Amino acid sequence: MTLGELGGSAPTAQALREMVRRYGLHLTPGDWEGTERDNEPKWHNRTRFERKKMEREGLLVPARESRGIWRLTETGSAEYRRRRDPIAVPPQPTTTTTRDQNTNPLQPDGNQSPTRVEATTQRVVRSTAVAEHVKRVHDSTCQICNTRLATPTGAYAEAAHIQPLGRPHEGPDVPSNVLCLCPNHHVLFDLGMLLVTDNLVVIDQHSGAPMGHLAERPGHQIERRYLEYHRTWWRRRKNSVNAGGH
Ligand SMILES: [Zn+2]
Structure with a gap:
């Protein structure tokens, strides 16, 4: 330096x-x-x-x-x-580093000491109380597959917003807009691979087949208009992708 x-x-x-x-x-x-x-x-x-x-x-x-x-x-x-100036210049590959001939050439080297930068971001502040309430009602059990992931620090589940909080969705952070899901089903739900009908039937968008019922428990009511928002959003996206692709 x-x-x-x-x-x-x-x-x-x-x-x-x-x-x-x-x-x-x-x-x-x-x-x-x-x-x-x-x-x-x-x-x-x-x-x-x-x-x-x-x-x-x-x-x-x-x-x-x-x-x-x-x-x-x-x-x-x-x-x-x-x-x-960590942002302006990306890390240079070190010329003296010898590569093991046996390593997979497609595997990136990564970085042993990644550069840390301070950044300011804007994010929606979620209520942990809402998420914790929904998880507590369901005892951290996935409402789609009934999985309960036990960990040394307690069961792990995720609170998934049905109508997302961020733009352009601007969904509300209320229990009736939140599902208790395992990480896998949270991802699939967020990517529109799973849609839920007003009768709480979970539909797999890949096959179009019903996968089962969304589990409900007393103390946590899901509002149907959020499910409808989620379905409409993803059906519209799917249609626009299909229209653009053909
Ligand atoms: Zn699950």
């Missing part, structure tokens, strides 16, 4: 001075003790060690080529920009 701010290169002495200025406070007294060989402060050695490491990683121009100047390579400069 120091080198990046110095414009990508600096004579050894300047680089070392800059390191002291920036990181001086982090050096321990022991780091200032001279080595037995040449009485140079130990942290100089530490810095050299770091330099070697950066060379091996392809971030720094090797010492023998740069004659007393510490200079970042292109990869090193890109890495510096990436750290300084």
